[in-house]
Amino acid sequence: MKIxxxxxxxxxxxxxxxxRWLAEDRPDVVCLQELKTPDDRFPRKAIEQVGYGAIWHGxxxxxxxxxxARDAEPLLTRRGLPGDPDDTHSRYIEAAVNGLLIGCLxxxxxxxxxxxxxxxxxxxxxxxxxxxxxxxxxxxxAMLVGDFNVMPTxxxxxxxxxxxxxxxxxxxxxxxxxxxxxxxxxxxIRHLHPDERIYTFWKYxxxxxxxxxxxxxxxxxxxxxxxxxxxxxxxxxxxxxxEHTSDHAPVIIELxxx
DNA sequence: ATGTCTGATAGAATCAGA
Numbered sequence: 001m002k003i004x005x006x007x008x009x010x011x012x013x014x015x016x017x018x019x020r021w022l023a024e025d026r027p028d029v030v031c032l033q034e035l036k037t038p039d040d041r042f043p044r045k046a047i048e049q050v051g052y053g054a055i056w057h058g059x060x061x062x063x064x065x066x067x068x069a070r071d072a073e074p075l076l077t078r079r080g081l082p083g084d085p086d087d088t089h090s091r092y093i094e095a096a097v098n099g100l101l102i103g104c105l106x107x108x109x110x111x112x113x114x115x116x117x118x119x120x121x122x123x124x125x126x127x128x129x130x131x132x133x134x135x136x137x138x139x140x141x142a143m144l145v146g147d148f149n150v151m152p153t154x155x156x157x158x159x160x161x162x163x164x165x166x167x168x169x170x171x172x173x174x175x176x177x178x179x180x181x182x183x184x185x186x187x188x189i190r191h192l193h194p195d196e197r198i199y200t201f202w203k204y205x206x207x208x209x210x211x212x213x214x215x216x217x218x219x220x221x222x223x224x225x226x227x228x229x230x231x232x233x234x235x236x237x238x239x240x241x242x243e244h245t246s247d248h249a250p251v252i253i254e255l256x257x258x
Numbered sequence: 259a260t261g262t263c264t265g266a267t268a269g270a271a272t273c274a275g276a
Contacts, residue, residue, distance in 0.1 A: 009263075009264070009276085010263090010264050010265070012265090013263095013264060013265075014264090034264090034276090036264065036265060037265090060265090060266085061264090061265055061266060061274090061275090062265085062274090062275070062276095109275075109276055111275090111276075117275095149276095203261075203262075203263095203276090204261075204262035204263050204276095205260075205261035205262055205263090206260075206261055206262090207261095208261090246263095247262090247263075247276085
């Protein structure tokens with residue numbers, strides 16, 4: 001079973017890229033972030049036509065998350081992260097697919113830091129920690145997947161010293177990520193590749209992709225049961241080289257699980 | 259500080275967000 005995450009950076013603006021990638025890789029489940037579309041403009045038909053059922057949680061202009069399942073309908077289990085009824089951002093959606101509980105998330109960017117956006121990021125992280133513990137307590141196969149907007153360690157940044165004060169790398173954020181993982185989650189990419197420089201995002205600026213000036217900010221956190229099934233984790237860097245592409249590359253993990 | 263994309267508002271060129 002192959003499960004992917006892809007910050008598509010505009011699901012309508014980059015529909016051609018998304019469909020091309022789906023046709024090439026045919027993952028069983030896809031977690032999408034940054035849809036940037038209201039719910040009624042999600043490209044359901046185009047995605048159905050290439051063989052995927054979908055659920056989504058969009059909003060006008062910004063954010064937005066979706067879960068796709070090949071030849072299946074994801075069973076919606078949650079739309080929106082609990083813990084703040086006043087949070088208007090569409091950043092979390094969750095579904096059961098093939099016996100797995102899959103939480104697809106787009107954690108706030110948080111820049112500039114410090115400031116209100118950074119405060120929102122830290123509060124969102126606290127809510128995620130609280131909810132993630134509830135998921136582990138359920139003791140079902142579960143994963144939290146998506147754009148966490150965090151580089152967990154120096155190994156995940158091409159130039160750590162330049163990012164020290166950025167909202168994606170400040171100590172508070174790295175500590176929040178480490179505390180989340182320490183609940184009992186496995187960071188799939190880092191678990192399989194403990195010493196490798198692996199990036200999932202490259203800015204559009206300054207030819208960052210060609211220079212491999214990247215960041216690892218898209219993550220798979222696996223519950224203990226799912227971690228035992230983990231076979232591989234691959235960044236599909238080639239997709240980042242395509243015309244009109246997202247600034248993120250898709251990431252795919254393979255599970256030895258029917 | 260720089261740099262480059264998207265979607266919105268508006269009906270061209272700017273802006274926010276990333």
